Amino acid sequence: MSTTTHDAPSAGSYYVPHSSPWPIIGSVGLFVTMMGGANLLNGHAPTLLYCGLAVLIVMMIGWFNNVIRESQAGLYSPQMDRSFRWGMSWFIFSEVMFFAAFFGALFYARDYALPWLDGTSASKPMTHELLWPTFEERWPTNGPGRVGGTFEVMGPWGLPALNTLILLSSGATVTWAHWGLLKGNRRQLCLGLAATVGLGFLFVALQAVEYSHAYQHMNLTLGSGIYGSTFFMLTGFHGAHVTIGAIMLTVMLLRSLAGHFTPEHHFAFEAAAWYWHFVDVVWLGLFVFVYWF
Amino acid sequence: MTATTAGHDAVHDGHDHGHEHAPPRGLWRWLSTTNHKDIGTMYLVLSLTMFFIGGAMALVIRAELFRPGLQLVEPMFFNQMTTMHALVMIFGAVMPAFVGLANWLIPMMVGAPDMALPRMNNWSFWIMPFAFALLLSTLFMDGGGPAGGWTLYPPLSLQTGAAFPFVILSIHMMGVSSVMGAINIIATILNLRAPGMTLMRMPLFVWTWLITAYLLIAVMPVLAGAVTMLLTDKYFGTSFFNAAGGGDPVMFQHIFWFFGHPEVYIMILPAFGIVSQIIPTFARKPLFGYASMVYATASIAFLSFIVWGHHMFTVGMPLAGELFFMYATMLIAVPTGVKVFNWISTMWRGSMTFETPMLFAIAFVVLFTIGGFSGLMLAIAPADFQYQDTYFVVAHFHYVLVPGAVFSIMAAAYYWLPKWTGHMYDEKLGRLHFWCSAIGVNILFFPQHFLGLAGMPRRIPDYALQFAEFNMISSIGAFIFGFSQLIFLWVVIKCVRGGEPAPAKPWEGAHGLEWTVPSPAPHHTFQTPPQITEAEAHS
Amino acid sequence: MSAFRPCGLAATGVLGLWSAAVHADFQLNMTPGVTAVSHRIYELHMLIFWICVAIGIVVFGVMFWSVYHHRKSRGAVAAQFHESTTIEIAWTIVPVLILVGMAIPATKTLVQMEDTSNADLTIKVTGYQWKWRYDYLGEDIGFYSSLKTDARQIHGETDKGEHYLLEVDRPLVVPVGRKVRILTTASDVIHAWWVPALGWKRDAIPGFVNESWAKIDQPGTYRGQCAELCGKDHGFMPIVVVAMNQPDYDKWLADTKAAAASERNSADRVWGKAELMAKGAEVYRSCAACHQASGEGIAGMFPPLIHGKPFSGPEALLEPLRTRGFLSADGKITVGPLDKHAEIVLKGIPGTPMAGYAGQLSDVEVAAVLTYIRNSWGNDFGDAVQPSMIKTLR
């Protein structure tokens, strides 16, 4: 087996893993999850969805364990490391484009659709005149149909500002942890990571508070017209990404505690940190365009 | 050349990280493989299967349109066929075929042992059959499959019944697969090239795929976002595409086509790459204008992001928007023209022979260009008001997709089959397949130009009497073309099962690393990279 | 054995297009149309077409010359050149110039088209699944226009008429020589209003209004179709425009106004059952698109309107029917009390394709269609629904 090969990978040789059960397990898991999700939306019980998610979780644990073991066995040459780096960078780029779709929706709705509906745009004047003559609202709005009823707007300077602070500091702590790692200072690494993870989950918790406030006291829901739609879709997907990032960092914390990383060899940590910074940057966009302006 | 081959063989015995033993056998081998050749094969088989399924749906469409009146199917089922035909052909036939070719060829062309991320490679593939199981299963549900066109425009697509979430989630799965596949290809190309294989020495197929992969990563997530909004509009009360809530149905079209237009180049850039490999081989002459080919590909990719509005000239965009999209779209003719001119200059004063791959490549150049011309006509916004959503558009995109993308895939299959199987295919049958296809495809799609100009809208199951003649001709062409593909199936099966043994380099004029290894290519190639010199590159 | 085939076909196509100009009865080419705009578009179309043909002849000509002469079987020896900066620059710049040559007239035409100001008359066109509504703004008249072709023609049970699928019950009528501004919108999904002879199509988008215009040269009947996939009967929502001289148009306008007024008055009198059934059968045509002429609906999508027929489908469709009392526990349609029945027709069932018809149908029409449903296909409620009752229910 590959793990019996002890010589460090020399330049020019490349570790090609053996056949692996995880991808097909992952495909089946994804299939069952999607089928379960669709059934749920069609009004059936979520059993299938849970089964699929369980398979996916097992797959991820198994797959990552495999990778960690190979990494610890020294099978990954610097060239492999570069492959992983390219892979992670492009993955993050794909995530950026995913968010771009929703930001695009936000800008389009605010800068095109709304001015047509409320009659402030020079083009399509008859839209306002014939169809929505009484609608004069500017952003934020739930549209001429007042979909979802009167709602309050989520201002930027309460929880959102605090959350901005939290995420920005977590960006700093993770960098501090990285410095520790580079210096070979495991204590600093672990402390920094623990702080980051803590801040990450704190962020998620505060966002949950914000959401429940919105639903219970502000009548601001996913159904609150275009404002509610863009607000919850953008912040919701972001929140989901923060959660994933925080879980990644938690794993990194556990691995750091187990002494997995060396100053030269710690791509997994860096990948999680990159991801974290990406999540951070997206938040800045959200704070500015969703909450503030 | 010989040095490289020898070097490779030595390495193959020596530094093999414990791969001596044979891979697992039976079904498990295919389920668990991490080998780029196995995965490439699976992609190609999936693609061919989907081509026949999507093609069978097209034949249902053409059979219904054979004469005026409703004879075979209900309008609703007709719309499901149109929608499914397109989704299956695009996401199931053409894209997986190119990914399969990339898997087989890119590691061999750049001198790499395998793809950069082999396990993920397997995952990318195996998601696809499941995604299509999900998609195709909707045809058997209450209310049937999706019937709103492959473009899924709301509010119509939101009227889909139980099938809706299955369709959306299957599109998500295809997206995940494509993005992972593309990441893998980029990592392989950027990181696993053999020493001396500089970027500007890479074969053009590798170049076009590098850029295609970039397009895929940039736009598949946007499609995912768009369809997610459809899902929440239908099930969670959001108002993205609903004017009453402050949204706009047209917003979906903008997001969709921001994906959709690059998507059509995703389906043609690798084809450009294939043709750029094949023409020099059979002209026995180096590719003309290698560098300008690379720059042209990059320009096309860049422009593809700023032309999406040409699918929406009739939605009532402001004048400035229409002008911008018209100009930007027209510009794409320039780099594409550069490519066409380069291919022709490559043939010019060559020493040409016309084996099946070359026949398909030449037909590609001509027929793709005809499709490009009609594209250019569509780009002229005022004229597009008359063409839009007619069979003129259907003719345009089938010219670029069928004798374009599909012919290039056929050409690639014939060209590399000897390398994959170790046998020569049956040249006589190959030519028969070519001539039937080339004639059939023109009978099928050329009359559709006339139909469109005379005013026949697309996506209709029945039509006025003045369209009867050309529809009948087109349907006859469809059956000729469709059944000719059974010849292809037969050639491939025959070639896999046996035939004249193929030498390492079956084509006299071929160049490139894949021809330095034996045929069939060994399970693991280039465990230690070959060294590439200036002289070997580009020829 | 060269690949001459495609070229031959292309040439056939070119000849075909050219001869189309000669034999106008056998249409291969775009119509020049009957407005200034459509003429310009036609000229633009021919200009680009001939440019493409010319480029094609040069490009394919060179290629086939090479394919013929530079073949190994004729003893050709391959040259080894592989670049030439001069020629590469030339074939980048020349196409740019050609494109500029096309862009200039295209831009002019587009600018002219987008100017909808100073119209003499404005008509609002609304797309419905699957018919059109025309409202003459400022004239207080409006009507629906839907396919007239008999279903038996479509199913091949009788011969197809001359204007098969391109005929409507009530055409749009406009005067010639006047600038008509057309405002397009839709009530349910996106449609597109397209009459080739008028030169352009415009999408009809729910919630938004698009503008276009036409000034027709000659009296005549011009036919077109919905040009955006809008569901099951997208292929069956034609458009017919009748252009009349001003005096004829004025007369038509006066007649139509008078008819509309008497229709409004008829809602107050008591209607007999036979009368209602006859009118109901006519109105029901627009329901038949979904619920079918037989009233049996389509499994999984459109419920039957017949009492006691089973209906199953996605929960999103079943649930609203159940809460309205129109679906029994064992999955059968129960045609409920009249007021509930009328409510569905007037207000629709939100979130499903069943639209509210309050805005589309008059009191008489709603009363008639309800009477028809309640007394057809084995339904036997016996009631004759009065327009006055619908009036109070609105």
Ligand code: HEA
């Ligand atoms: C492989 C796929 C592919 C490719 C390569 C193209 C290429 C092009 N397409 Fe096409 N297109 C589609 C697939 C493709 N398209 C599909 C699927 C649709 C319909 C989608 C749907 O609605 O369902 C569509 C629709 C579509 C439309 C919308 C039509 C409508 O709905 O109204 C338009 C409009 O501008 C357009 C334009 C173009 C142009 C300008 C090119 C250019 O890239 C072509 C450039 C090539 C040439 C011009 C020929 C070679 C050049 C020369 C020889 C040089 C000299 C030439 C000149 C200077 C003229 N396409």
Ligand code: HEA
């Ligand atoms: C790569 C993409 C691709 C490919 C390869 C094709 C291939 C074909 N397409 Fe398609 N097509 C699209 C992409 C493609 N198409 C798209 C994007 C649309 C728009 C959809 C929309 O409007 O939303 C479309 C729409 C479309 C229409 C318009 C439908 C409408 O507007 O209602 C038509 C009509 O003629 C058509 C025909 C065909 C035909 C005859 C082929 C032929 O090339 C097919 C060849 C046939 C075979 C390969 C059949 C082989 C099978 C057998 C021989 C039978 C044996 C059977 C079994 C074993 C089961 N296509």
Ligand code: CUA
């Ligand atoms: Cu209305 Cu198509």
Ligand SMILES: [Cu+2]
């Ligand atoms: Cu496009």
